[in-house]
Amino acid sequence: MKVVLFGEGNTDVTVGSKDHEGAIGVLLRKILEAAGNADVTVIGARLPSLHKMRKTSGYSQKVEGAIAFANLNRADAVAIVVDRDGDKERLGMLQDGRDAARNRVGEPYAALALRTALGIAVEMLEAWLIADTRALASLFDVSGAMPDPEKIANPKERLNELLDEAGLEVTEAYDMIASEADLDVIQRRCPAFADFVREVRAELLKAK
16 A cells, blocks of 8 residues: 655655655554554655645645645555644644545545545644653653643654754654654553544555
8 A cells, every 4th residue: 555644844754765754654654554554655745845836825725735646646545644733723624625625526636535544743743752751761861751742832842852862863763763652652642643543544444
């Protein structure tokens, strides 16, 4: 199964690299493998670039554009993950874009919209990465549980402090943390991640 994964930054998804998948790419692969789908290729793509490519604005338009782009690249399924960044309306915008794509009768990408999973990281991806203290302890000098990851105003800042102390390169470290992290722990501590896991299982596995 070929999945085109759209994210917002280099640490989320990696475009055109054989060495790194990006943290969300690693997590997505783990979710699919845990569901029994080991034969999967994840292709990273950057969501913001669609603004220039399609001359659209807003998350709903970008989602529809992302699905159309993935269809041109012969994807079997699509996943789109963005940070909430305090905007509680953002998930609704993503869903509006997916619904619009599904309703484009006659458009070749309408069928692909039926195999599109959406995710919102509250408030940002780094909340998912700091959720599993055991995974962090394998890389950093960390003891005890982190505060509620989804209630930390800037989890990215906290994670970057750990990276600086350890002298680790950001992209590589994000991939390593995602590889070590326990999906069940992240789901338990980050309800938004649990929602994304359910989306992937419900929407992407249609493409099997």
